[in-house]
Amino acid sequence: MTLPRWVIAMAAIGAAFVLLPLVAMVLRVNWAEFVPLISSESSVAALLLSLRTSLAATVLCVIFGVPMALVLARTDFWGQKVLRSLVLLPLVLPPVVGGIALLYTFGRRGLLGQTFELLGIEIAFSTTAVVIAQTFVALPFLVLSLEGALRTVGSRYEAVGATLGASPTTVLRRITLPLVLPAMLSGAVLSFARALGEFGATLTFAGSLQGTTRTLPLEIYLQRETDPDTAVALSLVLVIVAVIIVSLAHRTGEPSRRRARALS
Amino acid sequence: MTVTRASRVLVAATVFGIALALTGCAPATPAATAPTGSAATLEGDITVYAAASLQATFTDLAETFEADNPGTTVALNFAGSSALVTQIIEGAPADVFASADTTNMTRLTDAALTDGTPVDFATNVLTIAVPPGNPAGITDFADLAGPDVRLVVCAPEVPCGRAAKTVAATAGVTLTPVSEESSVTDVLGKVTSREADAGLVYVTDVAAAGDAVEGIEFTESASAVNTYPIAPVTGSASADVARAFVDFVTGSDGAAVLRAAGFGAP
Structure with missing residues (x-):
């Protein structure tokens, strides 16, 4: 179809609105000092910690998010709609609020904190706290994209498999999951990206210590106080990592749509 | 008729001049008991950017200032x-x-964005919370250096962290x-939520937290006294109101509110 010109004009303005701030940031980068700025001890520690915790958070998202998406897409029970909106709450919740909620759950005085303390597990001010905060905010991304894919693919093949005598686990392993694998991958990549950018909940819940809890966004926030050049350089690193991840997500997401169309 | 008008102008000019004199030298003269008393001459809206630790005191002071000067409004931005x-x-x-x-404040002065020399109006020291x-x-x-103490401090990049570093060096304690x-x-x-066992904060934070x-005060805190300066920013559309507010804060009214909140005299 041919789009009206005004639609294209509005789209161009929208695109400029998103891209211009990035351009403005790139223009402020101190290129002469760029490499030393991003390779300082604290910068490298923050980047490595961010990658490590985001990866751990993504694994947790897959472990818990895939069953959640399956339950939401394949079962029907009273209160399911309410449950779905509640599970997706971290998407719209201000991260600081998430951090406060996590503090009251896993903190030393929290709902579960004392139990963990009895078990000898210390969550406060540990890298575990960072992973928990990141998983909390990233989980809905995986659940949402996977649930959508599960509904699009439909359950006909699963029904056929079941009538031919496959056990529920076999159906899940041989039919359902292979069908939605691309969506699961793109959901995982999106979760990773969200975990990488997590700031508010981490700051509120985990604290900030180099190498332990100070992830890249926290490092940027701190460096901005005294060293704007480092803050801008690190921001650019985060943007580049995010761009790579988003393009990866798109690449893995596309076959899922083609496959779904081919199947239907 | 013309004489009357002339004398009116003269009176107005005199009042204005006195107002200027009063507001212009308030920090040096505690005698400026009514620094904003010449209310009729002050009109306009100003926005005050103040450090986060000044939230309670400046909210209070802005309300008093607005009440004293009905033609003015003071918007506050804390960070x-x-x-x-x-x-x-x-x-x-x-x-x-x-x-x-x-x-x-020096960063702002270096950018030639302060109107006149900044005036120190309060001090603050660290305490253990x-x-x-x-x-x-x-x-x-x-x-605080004990092995089982979960201590939380500010990062050295921010003022309270710089102060903590200085104090620790003075005390010869490795935190x-x-x-x-x-x-x-x-x-x-982190301290109010009991996640941490102790934190280094300002005296005024403990006073405000109730x-x-x-x-827990400690003698070494005297080695890192934080000074709070205030200044009008250049290019203000209501420069006279901005100046009057600065004089109000640095004057006796401001001092009374700030001391009550735990701030020291500069």
């Missing part, structure tokens, strides 16, 4: 001093800037905090 300076340098519409340290009941049994600064926060309010939050924390 970390460093963030505020960055915003002003990038063109944020501030009329007055009150900083929690001289370093950040512990949760009620003092679970870790902290009694002095050296106790091993479990977290270095970006702002003093985050440190206080029963949520206990303060």
